[in-house]
Amino acid sequence: MIHSLLDTRTTNFGDLISNGKIYRVPPFQRDYSWNEENWEDLWQDIESLLTEQTPIHYMGAIVLQSSLESDKYFTIIDGQQRLATLSILTTVVIDRLETLIANNIDPEPNRERQEILRRTYLGDKDPRSLRYSSKLILNNNNNDFYKSNLINLREPRNIRKLTKSNQLLWKAFEYFRDRLNSLTDIIQFGDRLAEFLADTIARKLLFIQITVEDEFNAYTVFETLNARGIELTSTDLLKNYLFSLFQGPDDLESAQSQWNRIINTVRMEKFPEFLRYYLSLKYRRVRRERLFKRIKESVNNAEDAFNLLDSLESYSDLFLALGDPNDDFWSDRHETRIYILELNLFRVKQAYPALFAAYFCFSKENFVKMLKLTTTIAFRYTVVGHLNPNELERIYNQVAIDIASEQIDRPREVFERLRSVYVSDEKFERDFSVLKIETKGQKKKLVRYILAKLENHVSGKPINEETPSIEHILPESPDRQWEQEFTNEQMADMRYRLGNLTFLEPSFNREIGQKKYNIKRQKYQESSYILTQQITNDDWTPDSIARRQQELAKQAVRVWRSDFV
Structure with missing residues (x-):
């Protein structure tokens, strides 16, 4: 089954980038985003190869989409960060050869090595402009800087004016230049520099190359991958498909603006979740891994794509607001x-x-x-x-x-x-009568909410659930005096039962602390909270907790009841 979807094989960086192949990052795919942590990981792997600690190193899977027009052209679905970084490392080696030539160290052999390495791993010189073209074409935001500055070894005039991703491209060049300069037994010799690139980088860094024929197969493969570094997301892939349907620059610009508004609202990491909810308005049992197929089935041209973007934008504010009761959406x-x-x-x-x-x-x-x-x-x-x-x-x-x-x-x-x-009321009452919730972290808010709703029900007064303390009648950390009424197992089971919890003024709570129950009970009668005043038992035992919680359960049935029953 898998072979009908894709062609897969193990390859290395040299095989990937040689033989006249051209690799294009989709124009609207994510910008270059590797940082020093990623570069450091890669360099450590390279150092292991140099010291022969490891004979080869796997760089993970790279997903390519083949072209119908030519077997030389490929679209990079997943792997642009790694290919771009290795190409930058290639420019660093070529730049070092340029330094040797400038210092008159074997100038002619090193110039010849430089030309061979350029043609093999970066690209050929255009006979008209006499500038080097590239085997790797990055996205719209990165390609001009990559081609003009990195491939042609031109330092930018003002790095601070560059976009963040282009700054990262240049910082990657500087990082690997510094690391290469630390290899003193290599950088003084052109043949060793060539060997470093042609043998260590090009031959020993291996990829699992996965080639697919269309976007849907690309998406299917992508969903199973966990490639190294910051790679393409399913959201990026969907965006690339939608944008491929727009022809004119005006439509494309409008779609980009609309897409950015949607992503800025719902956030990139939550977009698949948002899209799944949206598609659930039309389809049954929408699974996350089937999102792309659903879109591909219903969106086939620019008009469909615009209609989808319009709908997504109309729901995006609602999606965000459902997660925040204080959102202005509810004003x-x-x-x-x-x-x-x-x-x-x-x-x-x-x-x-x-x-x-x-x-x-x-x-x-x-x-x-x-x-x-x-x-x-x-x-x-x-x-x-x-x-x-x-x-x-x-x-x-x-x-x-x-x-x-x-x-x-x-x-x-x-x-x-x-x-x-x-x-049903009967089952709900039974479940509530044995409910226990720890009063820690997020669950503490849930306990406050439940006690506030019950207190409001019996008192008829609105309760600010943040004001009172949560009193554990049987303390969270009971001392030996409680062993007369509770076994260790009962203490562990009962301390977080709702029947053992009540609201109490913070000052009262501090005053009674871990004191005996008969002292606590006297303070409960001074509380302004009705449910707390009702705690009048002569002693506090497992049966006391169970009876109180059964009473709370009867009230809960009335508090949490549908208006349509």
Whole structure:
């Protein structure tokens, strides 16, 4: 099966770059981005080859797309950082030969070596301009500097005015020049410099060369790779495909601007996640590794590409805002903020496609109801029930499709579709009555949220959940006095049970510290929190915690309940 997708073989840098082959980085692929850490890793590998600690070194996989017009032309799908860096290292060797020639050290032999190495590893001289062309063509932002300055060994006039990526290209040249100069037994002799490049660099640095015939196969291969360094991402590959559909410069410029706005909003690393949610408005069970295939099936020309970019841009702000209750996006929908906060606190994103659809298809009022329903289901199903998130994703995917296709247009109809994942009152009460959550890290916010909602329910007053302390009635680190009521196993099990937790004023919390329960109980009666005042047990035992939590569970059934039951 794999051979029908690609041609693969082991090759070295010399074989790759020789024999008149031309390699082109897609015009809009990511800029050069290797830095000193990457260069240092490469140089250490080269030093191991020089000292014969290792006979060869694998540089990882490189993915090339062949050209229909000629077997000499290839597009670099994955590997531009490594090829560009090795080409820079080649220019460093040639520059060192230039120094030997200038110092009248074997000038004629070294000039001949220089020309041979140039033609073999960099490119030929153009007979019209008498300037050297390149076997490697970088992207739009890097190629002019690479060709004009590096290939032709011209130091830039003002490095600070260069773009960041072009500065990195020049810094790479300076880095390897310094490292080469440290090889004192090589740099004084032209034949040894030539051997260093032609033998060590060109022959002993090996690649797994993977050649594909089209973008889809390139994407399929790319998804399985973990190549060295900062390489192409699936987002870059998708961008390259979309941009290849635009013909005129005006369309291309407009598409670039729109793409940049989208990426600046959703961020590069989250784009695949965003795209998967977007595609889930139309397709069932969209898997991350199938994103490119879905786009390729539906986007075939410039008009399709523009339509896709328009749609993605319209959803990008919503995607960002669903992750932040304080986003200005909600400035005219203040009532949504509490539900957005809950959505993020519960870390439930399966509902995103359905929320995408509801935002654009429902009224403002119904979108709020949809949000509330979503968070209620999430709390019952995920936070308390710990049920299978895959089922939640499957059903929300279908709801998203039904809303987007206008098969349902009201939150009540959404609830009917979601009824199978709405945990029953009986099960929810049972699950809640044994729930325990550690009061550390992110989970501490969840405990504060739960206690605040329960306190609000019994007191009818809004609670600022950041104000009170979380009191552990059985302390987190109990001393020996608690051994009369609890075994060690019970202490470990009960300290983070919700029945053992309550709100308390910070000053009270500091005052009672690790004191005995009968002293704590007296302070609880002075608290302004109703749930804390209700702790009146004569003693505090495992049964006390269980009974209190069962009472809290009964209230939780009423607090986290759908409006449509």
